[in-house]
Amino acid sequence: MSLDEFALIERIARRTRARADIVLGIGDDAALLQPASGQQLAVTADTLNAGVHFPAESAPADIGWKALATNLSDLAAMGATPAWCTLSLSLPQAEGDWLDAFADGLFALADASGIAVVGGDTTRGPLSISITAIGQLPAAQALRRDGARVGDDIWISGHPGEAAGALRLWQQGQLDVRVAAADADCERLRQRLQRPMPRLPLGLALRGLAHAAADVSDGLLADLGHIASRSGVAAVVQADALPLSSALCDALGTDVARDCALRGGDDYELCFTAAPERRQALHALSSTLALPLTRIGVIAGGRGVRCEGDAGGERAAGYRHFTA
Protein backbone atom coordinates (compact mmCIF):
# COMPACT_ATOMS: atom_id res chain seq x y z
CA MET A 1 0.00 0.00 0.00
CA SER A 2 1.33 3.38 -0.97
CA LEU A 3 0.76 6.22 1.48
CA ASP A 4 0.90 9.96 1.22
CA GLU A 5 3.00 12.14 3.48
CA PHE A 6 0.30 12.82 6.04
CA ALA A 7 -0.68 9.16 6.27
CA LEU A 8 2.97 8.29 6.88
CA ILE A 9 3.26 10.84 9.67
CA GLU A 10 -0.01 9.66 11.21
CA ARG A 11 1.27 6.09 11.12
CA ILE A 12 4.28 7.12 13.20
CA ALA A 13 2.39 9.51 15.47
CA ARG A 14 -0.10 6.93 16.68
CA ARG A 15 2.67 4.56 17.75
CA THR A 16 4.56 6.89 20.04
CA ARG A 17 4.23 6.79 23.82
CA ALA A 18 2.65 9.50 25.93
CA ARG A 19 4.75 11.56 28.34
CA ALA A 20 3.39 14.04 30.86
CA ASP A 21 5.98 16.60 29.74
CA ILE A 22 4.69 16.69 26.15
CA VAL A 23 2.39 19.72 26.05
CA LEU A 24 1.69 19.24 22.34
CA GLY A 25 2.93 16.36 20.22
CA ILE A 26 3.01 15.62 16.51
CA GLY A 27 0.54 17.60 14.40
CA ASP A 28 1.38 21.27 14.82
CA ASP A 29 4.24 23.34 13.39
CA ALA A 30 6.41 22.22 16.31
CA ALA A 31 6.08 20.08 19.41
CA LEU A 32 5.79 21.84 22.78
CA LEU A 33 7.75 20.28 25.62
CA GLN A 34 8.15 21.13 29.30
CA PRO A 35 11.71 20.41 30.43
CA ALA A 36 12.19 19.31 34.02
CA SER A 37 13.05 22.16 36.34
CA GLY A 38 16.76 22.65 36.94
CA GLN A 39 17.85 19.99 34.45
CA GLN A 40 20.16 20.42 31.50
CA LEU A 41 19.44 19.08 28.05
CA ALA A 42 21.70 16.67 26.18
CA VAL A 43 21.11 16.91 22.42
CA THR A 44 22.56 14.64 19.74
CA ALA A 45 21.87 13.90 16.07
CA ASP A 46 22.78 10.90 13.93
CA THR A 47 21.93 9.95 10.39
CA LEU A 48 21.95 6.45 8.95
CA ASN A 49 22.08 6.01 5.18
CA ALA A 50 21.30 2.70 3.49
CA GLY A 51 24.45 1.05 2.18
CA VAL A 52 26.72 3.33 4.22
CA HIS A 53 25.65 2.77 7.83
CA PHE A 54 23.78 -0.48 7.43
CA PRO A 55 23.46 -3.15 4.74
CA ALA A 56 20.72 -1.96 2.39
CA GLU A 57 19.11 -5.40 2.59
CA SER A 58 18.62 -5.14 6.37
CA ALA A 59 15.19 -5.92 7.79
CA PRO A 60 13.21 -2.68 8.26
CA ALA A 61 12.66 -3.44 11.96
CA ASP A 62 16.41 -3.68 12.46
CA ILE A 63 16.91 -0.37 10.64
CA GLY A 64 14.36 1.31 12.89
CA TRP A 65 15.97 -0.11 16.02
CA LYS A 66 19.49 0.83 15.02
CA ALA A 67 18.64 4.37 13.90
CA LEU A 68 17.35 5.13 17.39
CA ALA A 69 20.03 3.06 19.14
CA THR A 70 22.89 5.13 17.74
CA ASN A 71 21.31 8.27 19.19
CA LEU A 72 20.40 6.74 22.54
CA SER A 73 23.97 5.52 22.80
CA ASP A 74 25.15 9.13 22.65
CA LEU A 75 22.75 10.04 25.45
CA ALA A 76 24.01 7.04 27.45
CA ALA A 77 27.58 8.23 26.95
CA MET A 78 26.61 11.59 28.51
CA GLY A 79 24.76 9.99 31.42
CA ALA A 80 21.47 11.51 30.26
CA THR A 81 17.94 10.14 30.57
CA PRO A 82 16.18 9.97 27.17
CA ALA A 83 13.14 12.20 26.80
CA TRP A 84 12.14 13.18 23.25
CA CYS A 85 13.29 12.78 19.68
CA THR A 86 12.52 13.86 16.14
CA LEU A 87 12.56 11.47 13.20
CA SER A 88 13.28 12.53 9.63
CA LEU A 89 12.74 9.70 7.23
CA SER A 90 13.60 9.69 3.54
CA LEU A 91 11.99 6.81 1.67
CA PRO A 92 12.22 5.78 -1.98
CA GLN A 93 8.63 4.51 -1.84
CA ALA A 94 5.94 4.97 0.78
CA GLU A 95 5.09 1.38 1.63
CA GLY A 96 2.82 0.88 4.62
CA ASP A 97 4.18 -2.60 5.35
CA TRP A 98 7.76 -1.38 5.31
CA LEU A 99 6.92 1.56 7.56
CA ASP A 100 5.05 -0.60 10.06
CA ALA A 101 7.99 -3.00 10.33
CA PHE A 102 10.41 -0.08 10.67
CA ALA A 103 8.20 1.35 13.42
CA ASP A 104 8.08 -2.06 15.16
CA GLY A 105 11.84 -1.95 15.63
CA LEU A 106 12.07 1.74 16.43
CA PHE A 107 9.28 1.75 18.99
CA ALA A 108 10.43 -1.49 20.64
CA LEU A 109 13.56 0.42 21.67
CA ALA A 110 11.82 3.79 22.15
CA ASP A 111 9.29 2.30 24.55
CA ALA A 112 11.96 0.37 26.44
CA SER A 113 14.01 3.53 26.90
CA GLY A 114 11.17 5.94 27.65
CA ILE A 115 11.77 8.25 24.70
CA ALA A 116 8.86 9.72 22.70
CA VAL A 117 8.84 10.75 19.05
CA VAL A 118 7.56 14.34 19.05
CA GLY A 119 8.16 15.45 15.50
CA GLY A 120 9.87 14.94 12.22
CA ASP A 121 9.00 14.56 8.60
CA THR A 122 8.90 12.12 5.74
CA THR A 123 10.34 12.91 2.35
CA ARG A 124 10.87 11.04 -0.86
CA GLY A 125 14.48 10.11 -1.49
CA PRO A 126 17.09 7.40 -0.99
CA LEU A 127 16.53 5.54 2.29
CA SER A 128 17.95 7.68 5.10
CA ILE A 129 17.00 8.15 8.73
CA SER A 130 17.98 11.24 10.74
CA ILE A 131 17.13 11.31 14.41
CA THR A 132 17.78 14.08 16.90
CA ALA A 133 17.45 12.84 20.47
CA ILE A 134 17.07 15.02 23.56
CA GLY A 135 17.82 13.78 27.07
CA GLN A 136 17.89 15.42 30.46
CA LEU A 137 20.38 15.34 33.30
CA PRO A 138 21.26 17.32 36.42
CA ALA A 139 23.70 20.19 35.96
CA ALA A 140 27.41 19.31 36.27
CA GLN A 141 26.81 15.54 36.24
CA ALA A 142 27.34 14.88 32.54
CA LEU A 143 29.91 12.30 31.46
CA ARG A 144 32.07 14.42 29.20
CA ARG A 145 34.99 13.42 27.02
CA ASP A 146 37.31 16.01 28.51
CA GLY A 147 37.49 14.78 32.11
CA ALA A 148 40.07 11.96 31.92
CA ARG A 149 42.96 12.30 34.39
CA VAL A 150 46.45 10.80 34.44
CA GLY A 151 46.33 7.59 36.46
CA ASP A 152 42.72 6.76 35.55
CA ASP A 153 41.84 3.23 34.54
CA ILE A 154 40.33 2.80 31.09
CA TRP A 155 37.21 0.62 31.02
CA ILE A 156 35.04 -0.85 28.32
CA SER A 157 31.58 -2.36 28.65
CA GLY A 158 30.49 -5.59 26.97
CA HIS A 159 32.47 -7.35 24.26
CA PRO A 160 33.73 -4.85 21.69
CA GLY A 161 34.28 -6.01 18.13
CA GLU A 162 31.23 -8.22 17.79
CA ALA A 163 29.36 -5.83 15.49
CA ALA A 164 32.42 -5.39 13.29
CA GLY A 165 32.84 -9.19 13.27
CA ALA A 166 29.30 -9.61 12.01
CA LEU A 167 29.95 -7.03 9.31
CA ARG A 168 33.01 -8.97 8.14
CA LEU A 169 31.07 -12.22 8.03
CA TRP A 170 28.39 -10.49 5.98
CA GLN A 171 30.95 -8.94 3.63
CA GLN A 172 32.45 -12.42 3.15
CA GLY A 173 29.05 -13.86 2.29
CA GLN A 174 28.99 -15.97 5.46
CA LEU A 175 26.11 -14.20 7.19
CA ASP A 176 22.63 -13.18 6.12
CA VAL A 177 21.86 -10.02 8.09
CA ARG A 178 18.13 -10.37 7.48
CA VAL A 179 17.37 -13.61 9.29
CA ALA A 180 18.45 -15.41 12.45
CA ALA A 181 21.59 -17.47 11.90
CA ALA A 182 21.42 -21.20 12.69
CA ASP A 183 24.77 -21.00 14.49
CA ALA A 184 24.40 -19.46 17.97
CA ASP A 185 27.70 -17.57 17.79
CA CYS A 186 26.88 -16.06 14.42
CA GLU A 187 23.43 -15.11 15.62
CA ARG A 188 24.94 -13.37 18.64
CA LEU A 189 27.18 -11.33 16.36
CA ARG A 190 24.33 -10.58 13.97
CA GLN A 191 22.22 -9.26 16.85
CA ARG A 192 25.06 -7.00 17.96
CA LEU A 193 25.32 -5.49 14.48
CA GLN A 194 21.61 -5.17 13.73
CA ARG A 195 20.20 -4.59 17.23
CA PRO A 196 22.85 -2.80 19.27
CA MET A 197 21.73 -2.09 22.85
CA PRO A 198 22.52 1.43 24.04
CA ARG A 199 24.02 1.28 27.52
CA LEU A 200 21.60 3.68 29.18
CA PRO A 201 21.53 2.14 32.69
CA LEU A 202 25.33 2.08 32.69
CA GLY A 203 25.53 5.72 31.62
CA LEU A 204 23.22 6.79 34.46
CA ALA A 205 25.15 4.71 36.99
CA LEU A 206 28.49 6.18 35.88
CA ARG A 207 27.49 9.70 36.95
CA GLY A 208 29.81 10.49 39.82
CA LEU A 209 31.93 7.38 39.15
CA ALA A 210 33.55 8.00 35.77
CA HIS A 211 35.76 10.95 34.89
CA ALA A 212 35.18 10.74 31.13
CA ALA A 213 33.14 8.63 28.74
CA ALA A 214 32.35 8.12 25.05
CA ASP A 215 30.36 5.54 23.19
CA VAL A 216 32.20 3.28 20.77
CA SER A 217 30.74 4.12 17.38
CA ASP A 218 33.85 4.84 15.29
CA GLY A 219 36.00 2.14 16.90
CA LEU A 220 37.53 1.76 20.36
CA LEU A 221 40.90 3.33 19.57
CA ALA A 222 39.31 6.17 17.61
CA ASP A 223 36.76 6.99 20.31
CA LEU A 224 39.33 6.64 23.06
CA GLY A 225 41.41 9.04 20.98
CA HIS A 226 38.62 11.59 21.28
CA ILE A 227 38.72 11.26 25.06
CA ALA A 228 42.50 11.57 25.12
CA SER A 229 42.65 14.60 22.87
CA ARG A 230 39.78 16.42 24.58
CA SER A 231 41.32 15.69 28.00
CA GLY A 232 44.90 16.55 26.98
CA VAL A 233 46.24 13.14 28.04
CA ALA A 234 47.45 9.87 26.51
CA ALA A 235 45.61 6.55 26.57
CA VAL A 236 47.49 3.25 26.74
CA VAL A 237 45.48 0.12 25.97
CA GLN A 238 46.69 -3.44 26.66
CA ALA A 239 45.63 -5.58 23.72
CA ASP A 240 45.60 -8.76 25.80
CA ALA A 241 43.21 -7.20 28.28
CA LEU A 242 40.47 -6.79 25.66
CA PRO A 243 37.36 -8.79 26.57
CA LEU A 244 37.12 -10.69 23.28
CA SER A 245 34.06 -12.91 23.20
CA SER A 246 34.45 -16.57 22.38
CA ALA A 247 31.74 -16.10 19.76
CA LEU A 248 33.89 -13.53 17.98
CA CYS A 249 37.16 -15.49 18.33
CA ASP A 250 35.54 -18.74 17.19
CA ALA A 251 34.00 -17.08 14.15
CA LEU A 252 37.01 -15.08 12.97
CA GLY A 253 40.10 -16.14 14.92
CA THR A 254 41.80 -14.19 17.69
CA ASP A 255 43.82 -11.83 15.49
CA VAL A 256 40.86 -10.64 13.48
CA ALA A 257 38.75 -10.52 16.64
CA ARG A 258 41.28 -8.20 18.27
CA ASP A 259 41.36 -6.00 15.20
CA CYS A 260 37.55 -5.80 15.24
CA ALA A 261 37.60 -4.90 18.93
CA LEU A 262 40.19 -2.15 18.50
CA ARG A 263 39.15 -0.65 15.17
CA GLY A 264 35.66 -1.85 14.34
CA GLY A 265 32.81 0.55 14.83
CA ASP A 266 29.13 0.15 15.61
CA ASP A 267 29.48 -1.58 18.98
CA TYR A 268 27.85 1.21 21.00
CA GLU A 269 29.56 0.03 24.14
CA LEU A 270 30.74 2.70 26.58
CA CYS A 271 34.43 3.42 26.96
CA PHE A 272 35.15 5.38 30.12
CA THR A 273 37.87 6.34 32.56
CA ALA A 274 37.72 6.26 36.35
CA ALA A 275 40.08 6.56 39.29
CA PRO A 276 41.63 3.27 40.51
CA GLU A 277 39.72 3.74 43.80
CA ARG A 278 36.53 3.04 41.85
CA ARG A 279 37.45 -0.51 40.83
CA GLN A 280 35.40 -2.21 43.51
CA ALA A 281 32.37 -0.02 42.85
CA LEU A 282 32.62 -0.74 39.14
CA HIS A 283 32.89 -4.49 39.63
CA ALA A 284 29.79 -4.31 41.81
CA LEU A 285 28.03 -2.24 39.14
CA SER A 286 28.96 -4.85 36.54
CA SER A 287 27.22 -7.51 38.65
CA THR A 288 24.17 -5.33 39.24
CA LEU A 289 23.74 -4.57 35.55
CA ALA A 290 24.75 -8.09 34.42
CA LEU A 291 27.07 -6.33 31.98
CA PRO A 292 30.82 -7.03 31.74
CA LEU A 293 32.98 -4.04 32.63
CA THR A 294 36.66 -4.62 31.87
CA ARG A 295 39.78 -2.62 32.63
CA ILE A 296 41.76 -2.41 29.42
CA GLY A 297 44.41 0.23 30.08
CA VAL A 298 45.43 3.44 31.78
CA ILE A 299 45.48 7.17 31.18
CA ALA A 300 49.03 8.55 31.10
CA GLY A 301 50.75 11.87 30.55
CA GLY A 302 51.35 12.90 26.96
CA ARG A 303 49.14 12.76 23.91
CA GLY A 304 47.52 10.16 21.66
CA VAL A 305 46.45 6.55 21.95
CA ARG A 306 48.83 3.58 22.11
CA CYS A 307 47.92 -0.07 22.06
CA GLU A 308 50.53 -2.37 23.57
CA GLY A 309 50.73 -5.93 22.29
CA ASP A 310 48.83 -5.29 19.08
CA ALA A 311 50.54 -6.30 15.83
CA GLY A 312 48.26 -4.06 13.76
CA GLY A 313 48.96 -1.03 15.91
CA GLU A 314 50.34 1.07 13.10
CA ARG A 315 47.15 1.01 11.12
CA ALA A 316 44.50 3.67 11.04
CA ALA A 317 42.31 3.79 14.11
CA GLY A 318 38.66 3.53 13.27
CA TYR A 319 36.31 4.34 10.46
CA ARG A 320 35.81 7.78 8.98
CA HIS A 321 33.41 8.80 6.29
CA PHE A 322 34.99 10.66 3.39
CA THR A 323 38.54 9.59 4.19
CA ALA A 324 40.33 9.36 0.85
Place this chain on the structure above:
Amino acid sequence: MSLDEFALIERIARRTRARADIVLGIGDDAALLQPASGQQLAVTADTLNAGVHFPAESAPADIGWKALATNLSDLAAMGATPAWCTLSLSLPQAEGDWLDAFADGLFALADASGIAVVGGDTTRGPLSISITAIGQLPAAQALRRDGARVGDDIWISGHPGEAAGALRLWQQGQLDVRVAAADADCERLRQRLQRPMPRLPLGLALRGLAHAAADVSDGLLADLGHIASRSGVAAVVQADALPLSSALCDALGTDVARDCALRGGDDYELCFTAAPERRQALHALSSTLALPLTRIGVIAGGRGVRCEGDAGGERAAGYRHFTA
Protein backbone atom coordinates in the same frame (compact mmCIF):
# COMPACT_ATOMS: atom_id res chain seq x y z
CA MET B 1 39.65 20.04 -1.52
CA SER B 2 38.24 16.83 -0.12
CA LEU B 3 37.71 16.64 3.62
CA ASP B 4 37.15 13.80 6.04
CA GLU B 5 34.22 13.62 8.41
CA PHE B 6 35.94 15.30 11.34
CA ALA B 7 37.28 18.13 9.20
CA LEU B 8 33.75 18.72 7.88
CA ILE B 9 32.34 18.88 11.40
CA GLU B 10 35.13 21.20 12.51
CA ARG B 11 34.40 23.47 9.56
CA ILE B 12 30.81 23.85 10.74
CA ALA B 13 31.63 24.01 14.45
CA ARG B 14 33.97 26.99 14.14
CA ARG B 15 31.33 29.04 12.35
CA THR B 16 28.58 28.80 14.93
CA ARG B 17 27.79 31.59 17.36
CA ALA B 18 28.32 31.39 21.11
CA ARG B 19 25.38 31.41 23.50
CA ALA B 20 25.62 31.62 27.28
CA ASP B 21 23.16 28.72 27.61
CA ILE B 22 25.44 26.28 25.74
CA VAL B 23 27.26 24.39 28.48
CA LEU B 24 29.08 22.18 25.97
CA GLY B 25 28.89 22.53 22.20
CA ILE B 26 30.00 20.40 19.27
CA GLY B 27 32.71 17.84 20.04
CA ASP B 28 31.31 15.48 22.67
CA ASP B 29 28.75 12.68 22.36
CA ALA B 30 26.00 15.26 22.81
CA ALA B 31 25.68 18.97 23.40
CA LEU B 32 24.73 20.18 26.88
CA LEU B 33 22.24 23.03 27.04
CA GLN B 34 20.68 24.98 29.88
CA PRO B 35 17.07 25.83 29.06
CA ALA B 36 15.69 29.05 30.45
CA SER B 37 13.83 28.60 33.71
CA GLY B 38 10.08 28.24 33.34
CA GLN B 39 10.11 28.19 29.54
CA GLN B 40 8.74 25.49 27.28
CA LEU B 41 10.61 24.10 24.31
CA ALA B 42 9.33 24.17 20.74
CA VAL B 43 10.96 21.42 18.66
CA THR B 44 10.66 20.93 14.92
CA ALA B 45 12.49 18.94 12.24
CA ASP B 46 12.61 19.39 8.48
CA THR B 47 14.58 17.65 5.76
CA LEU B 48 15.42 19.09 2.36
CA ASN B 49 16.46 16.71 -0.41
CA ALA B 50 18.11 17.91 -3.60
CA GLY B 51 15.72 17.71 -6.54
CA VAL B 52 12.68 17.31 -4.28
CA HIS B 53 12.70 20.37 -2.04
CA PHE B 54 14.99 22.59 -4.04
CA PRO B 55 16.42 22.59 -7.56
CA ALA B 56 19.57 20.45 -7.43
CA GLU B 57 21.45 23.21 -9.26
CA SER B 58 20.77 25.76 -6.51
CA ALA B 59 23.70 27.74 -5.15
CA PRO B 60 25.05 26.07 -1.97
CA ALA B 61 24.58 29.28 0.03
CA ASP B 62 20.89 29.32 -0.93
CA ILE B 63 20.55 25.67 0.10
CA GLY B 64 22.09 26.40 3.49
CA TRP B 65 19.84 29.40 4.03
CA LYS B 66 16.66 27.59 3.01
CA ALA B 67 17.36 24.45 5.05
CA LEU B 68 17.46 26.55 8.20
CA ALA B 69 14.66 28.89 7.09
CA THR B 70 12.11 26.07 6.82
CA ASN B 71 12.79 25.12 10.43
CA LEU B 72 12.86 28.67 11.76
CA SER B 73 9.55 29.26 10.03
CA ASP B 74 8.03 26.48 12.14
CA LEU B 75 9.37 28.14 15.28
CA ALA B 76 7.95 31.47 14.07
CA ALA B 77 4.57 29.83 13.55
CA MET B 78 4.61 28.73 17.21
CA GLY B 79 5.70 32.14 18.50
CA ALA B 80 8.98 30.67 19.78
CA THR B 81 12.41 32.29 20.07
CA PRO B 82 15.09 30.24 18.27
CA ALA B 83 17.82 28.81 20.50
CA TRP B 84 19.70 25.75 19.21
CA CYS B 85 19.70 23.35 16.27
CA THR B 86 21.32 20.19 15.00
CA LEU B 87 22.44 19.78 11.40
CA SER B 88 22.67 16.42 9.65
CA LEU B 89 24.25 16.76 6.25
CA SER B 90 24.51 14.05 3.62
CA LEU B 91 26.94 14.94 0.85
CA PRO B 92 27.92 13.05 -2.30
CA GLN B 93 31.43 14.48 -2.05
CA ALA B 94 33.16 16.36 0.74
CA GLU B 95 34.15 19.57 -0.98
CA GLY B 96 35.50 22.29 1.24
CA ASP B 97 34.44 25.07 -1.14
CA TRP B 98 30.90 23.75 -1.35
CA LEU B 99 30.68 23.41 2.42
CA ASP B 100 31.99 26.91 3.04
CA ALA B 101 29.42 28.40 0.66
CA PHE B 102 26.66 26.30 2.24
CA ALA B 103 27.77 27.53 5.66
CA ASP B 104 27.80 31.14 4.41
CA GLY B 105 24.09 30.91 3.69
CA LEU B 106 23.16 28.89 6.74
CA PHE B 107 25.06 31.05 9.22
CA ALA B 108 23.90 34.32 7.66
CA LEU B 109 20.40 33.33 8.75
CA ALA B 110 21.48 31.54 11.94
CA ASP B 111 23.35 34.60 13.18
CA ALA B 112 20.51 36.93 12.26
CA SER B 113 18.03 34.80 14.19
CA GLY B 114 20.21 34.00 17.21
CA ILE B 115 20.22 30.23 16.76
CA ALA B 116 23.38 28.17 17.37
CA VAL B 117 24.34 24.88 15.74
CA VAL B 118 25.11 22.55 18.66
CA GLY B 119 25.44 19.16 16.98
CA GLY B 120 24.84 17.00 13.99
CA ASP B 121 26.76 14.81 11.66
CA THR B 122 28.01 14.51 8.12
CA THR B 123 27.54 11.37 6.08
CA ARG B 124 28.23 10.34 2.53
CA GLY B 125 25.09 10.10 0.43
CA PRO B 126 22.82 12.01 -1.93
CA LEU B 127 22.62 15.69 -0.98
CA SER B 128 20.18 16.01 1.92
CA ILE B 129 19.96 18.37 4.87
CA SER B 130 18.06 17.51 8.06
CA ILE B 131 17.77 20.17 10.72
CA THR B 132 16.08 19.91 14.09
CA ALA B 133 15.50 23.34 15.62
CA ILE B 134 14.68 24.06 19.25
CA GLY B 135 13.10 27.28 20.41
CA GLN B 136 11.82 28.54 23.73
CA LEU B 137 8.63 30.29 24.77
CA PRO B 138 6.64 31.00 27.92
CA ALA B 139 4.09 28.38 28.94
CA ALA B 140 0.60 28.72 27.42
CA GLN B 141 1.65 31.41 24.93
CA ALA B 142 2.31 29.18 21.92
CA LEU B 143 0.51 29.89 18.64
CA ARG B 144 -1.15 26.54 18.04
CA ARG B 145 -3.14 25.33 15.08
CA ASP B 146 -6.10 24.28 17.20
CA GLY B 147 -7.19 27.62 18.59
CA ALA B 148 -9.19 29.13 15.71
CA ARG B 149 -12.70 30.28 16.69
CA VAL B 150 -15.84 30.91 14.66
CA GLY B 151 -15.93 34.59 13.71
CA ASP B 152 -12.13 34.99 13.61
CA ASP B 153 -10.58 36.84 10.73
CA ILE B 154 -8.06 34.89 8.65
CA TRP B 155 -4.82 36.77 7.98
CA ILE B 156 -1.78 36.17 5.83
CA SER B 157 1.60 37.90 5.99
CA GLY B 158 3.53 39.07 2.95
CA HIS B 159 2.65 38.15 -0.61
CA PRO B 160 1.90 34.45 -0.87
CA GLY B 161 2.59 32.66 -4.13
CA GLU B 162 5.85 34.34 -5.03
CA ALA B 163 7.99 31.29 -4.26
CA ALA B 164 5.69 29.05 -6.29
CA GLY B 165 5.77 31.60 -9.08
CA ALA B 166 9.55 31.48 -9.17
CA LEU B 167 9.40 27.68 -9.28
CA ARG B 168 7.10 27.82 -12.30
CA LEU B 169 9.36 30.25 -14.10
CA TRP B 170 12.31 27.94 -13.40
CA GLN B 171 10.37 24.90 -14.58
CA GLN B 172 9.51 26.78 -17.77
CA GLY B 173 13.17 27.61 -18.34
CA GLN B 174 12.54 31.32 -17.79
CA LEU B 175 14.56 31.69 -14.57
CA ASP B 176 18.05 30.66 -13.54
CA VAL B 177 17.80 29.96 -9.80
CA ARG B 178 21.56 30.26 -9.35
CA VAL B 179 22.15 33.88 -10.25
CA ALA B 180 20.43 37.22 -9.82
CA ALA B 181 17.86 37.88 -12.54
CA ALA B 182 18.24 41.05 -14.60
CA ASP B 183 14.52 41.76 -14.30
CA ALA B 184 13.66 43.19 -10.86
CA ASP B 185 10.34 41.32 -10.61
CA CYS B 186 11.94 37.99 -11.47
CA GLU B 187 14.74 38.62 -9.02
CA ARG B 188 12.19 39.35 -6.29
CA LEU B 189 10.46 36.02 -6.96
CA ARG B 190 13.80 34.18 -7.12
CA GLN B 191 14.77 35.56 -3.73
CA ARG B 192 11.48 34.42 -2.25
CA LEU B 193 12.09 30.87 -3.49
CA GLN B 194 15.77 30.59 -2.67
CA ARG B 195 16.01 32.83 0.41
CA PRO B 196 12.68 32.69 2.22
CA MET B 197 12.60 34.88 5.33
CA PRO B 198 11.08 33.17 8.37
CA ARG B 199 8.62 35.51 10.06
CA LEU B 200 10.15 35.32 13.53
CA PRO B 201 9.37 38.90 14.71
CA LEU B 202 5.77 38.45 13.56
CA GLY B 203 5.46 35.13 15.40
CA LEU B 204 6.66 36.68 18.64
CA ALA B 205 4.35 39.68 18.23
CA LEU B 206 1.33 37.43 17.58
CA ARG B 207 1.52 35.88 21.06
CA GLY B 208 -1.63 37.05 22.77
CA LEU B 209 -3.04 38.48 19.52
CA ALA B 210 -3.67 35.44 17.32
CA HIS B 211 -5.86 32.49 18.19
CA ALA B 212 -4.18 30.05 15.79
CA ALA B 213 -1.28 30.10 13.34
CA ALA B 214 0.60 27.96 10.85
CA ASP B 215 3.37 28.69 8.41
CA VAL B 216 2.62 28.30 4.72
CA SER B 217 4.89 25.52 3.54
CA ASP B 218 2.47 23.14 1.81
CA GLY B 219 0.29 25.89 0.30
CA LEU B 220 -2.12 28.41 1.81
CA LEU B 221 -5.29 26.33 1.41
CA ALA B 222 -3.56 23.17 2.64
CA ASP B 223 -2.05 24.81 5.70
CA LEU B 224 -5.24 26.69 6.47
CA GLY B 225 -6.91 23.27 6.22
CA HIS B 226 -4.66 22.06 9.04
CA ILE B 227 -5.82 24.97 11.21
CA ALA B 228 -9.47 24.30 10.34
CA SER B 229 -9.33 20.57 11.00
CA ARG B 230 -7.35 20.88 14.22
CA SER B 231 -9.70 23.60 15.45
CA GLY B 232 -12.90 21.84 14.36
CA VAL B 233 -14.06 24.79 12.24
CA ALA B 234 -14.36 25.84 8.60
CA ALA B 235 -12.22 28.41 6.83
CA VAL B 236 -13.63 30.60 4.06
CA VAL B 237 -11.12 32.48 1.94
CA GLN B 238 -12.02 35.31 -0.48
CA ALA B 239 -9.89 34.86 -3.57
CA ASP B 240 -10.07 38.54 -4.47
CA ALA B 241 -8.71 39.50 -1.05
CA LEU B 242 -5.41 37.74 -1.67
CA PRO B 243 -2.47 40.17 -1.58
CA LEU B 244 -1.04 39.20 -4.97
CA SER B 245 2.15 41.07 -5.68
CA SER B 246 2.48 42.98 -8.90
CA ALA B 247 5.76 41.15 -9.48
CA LEU B 248 3.93 37.83 -9.46
CA CYS B 249 0.98 39.05 -11.56
CA ASP B 250 3.25 40.70 -14.11
CA ALA B 251 5.39 37.59 -14.46
CA LEU B 252 2.64 34.98 -14.69
CA GLY B 253 -0.74 36.69 -15.07
CA THR B 254 -3.40 37.09 -12.42
CA ASP B 255 -4.98 33.64 -12.76
CA VAL B 256 -1.72 31.77 -12.34
CA ALA B 257 -0.66 34.19 -9.62
CA ARG B 258 -3.83 33.40 -7.67
CA ASP B 259 -3.26 29.68 -8.10
CA CYS B 260 0.30 30.05 -6.83
CA ALA B 261 -0.94 32.03 -3.82
CA LEU B 262 -3.61 29.48 -2.92
CA ARG B 263 -1.83 26.22 -3.68
CA GLY B 264 1.88 26.88 -4.06
CA GLY B 265 4.14 25.92 -1.20
CA ASP B 266 7.44 27.24 0.09
CA ASP B 267 6.32 30.77 0.93
CA TYR B 268 6.92 30.50 4.68
CA GLU B 269 4.53 33.32 5.36
CA LEU B 270 2.36 33.02 8.48
CA CYS B 271 -1.33 32.32 8.16
CA PHE B 272 -3.20 33.08 11.37
CA THR B 273 -6.61 33.79 12.81
CA ALA B 274 -7.58 36.53 15.24
CA ALA B 275 -10.71 38.10 16.66
CA PRO B 276 -12.12 41.06 14.65
CA GLU B 277 -11.35 43.28 17.68
CA ARG B 278 -7.67 42.82 16.86
CA ARG B 279 -7.79 44.46 13.43
CA GLN B 280 -6.42 47.79 14.56
CA ALA B 281 -3.64 46.18 16.56
CA LEU B 282 -2.70 44.03 13.60
CA HIS B 283 -2.63 46.96 11.18
CA ALA B 284 -0.36 48.78 13.64
CA LEU B 285 1.84 45.67 13.87
CA SER B 286 2.06 45.54 10.09
CA SER B 287 3.41 49.09 10.09
CA THR B 288 5.86 48.37 12.89
CA LEU B 289 7.26 45.31 11.17
CA ALA B 290 7.08 46.82 7.66
CA LEU B 291 5.39 43.58 6.64
CA PRO B 292 1.99 43.43 4.91
CA LEU B 293 -0.71 41.70 6.96
CA THR B 294 -3.88 41.09 4.98
CA ARG B 295 -7.33 39.83 5.98
CA ILE B 296 -8.28 37.16 3.47
CA GLY B 297 -11.30 35.44 4.99
CA VAL B 298 -13.18 34.29 8.05
CA ILE B 299 -13.52 31.25 10.27
CA ALA B 300 -17.04 29.78 10.15
CA GLY B 301 -18.93 26.88 11.64
CA GLY B 302 -18.56 23.54 9.88
CA ARG B 303 -15.55 21.77 8.46
CA GLY B 304 -13.05 22.20 5.65
CA VAL B 305 -11.66 25.03 3.59
CA ARG B 306 -13.58 26.92 0.90
CA CYS B 307 -12.24 29.53 -1.44
CA GLU B 308 -14.86 31.89 -2.84
CA GLY B 309 -14.24 33.44 -6.24
CA ASP B 310 -11.56 30.96 -7.31
CA ALA B 311 -12.10 29.15 -10.61
CA GLY B 312 -9.63 26.41 -9.67
CA GLY B 313 -11.36 25.74 -6.37
CA GLU B 314 -12.10 22.12 -7.11
CA ARG B 315 -8.47 21.17 -7.47
CA ALA B 316 -6.28 19.61 -4.81
CA ALA B 317 -5.11 21.99 -2.13
CA GLY B 318 -1.36 22.00 -1.81
CA TYR B 319 1.58 19.77 -2.39
CA ARG B 320 2.03 16.38 -0.79
CA HIS B 321 4.98 14.07 -1.10
CA PHE B 322 4.09 10.53 -2.07
CA THR B 323 0.62 11.37 -3.34
CA ALA B 324 -0.12 8.88 -6.12
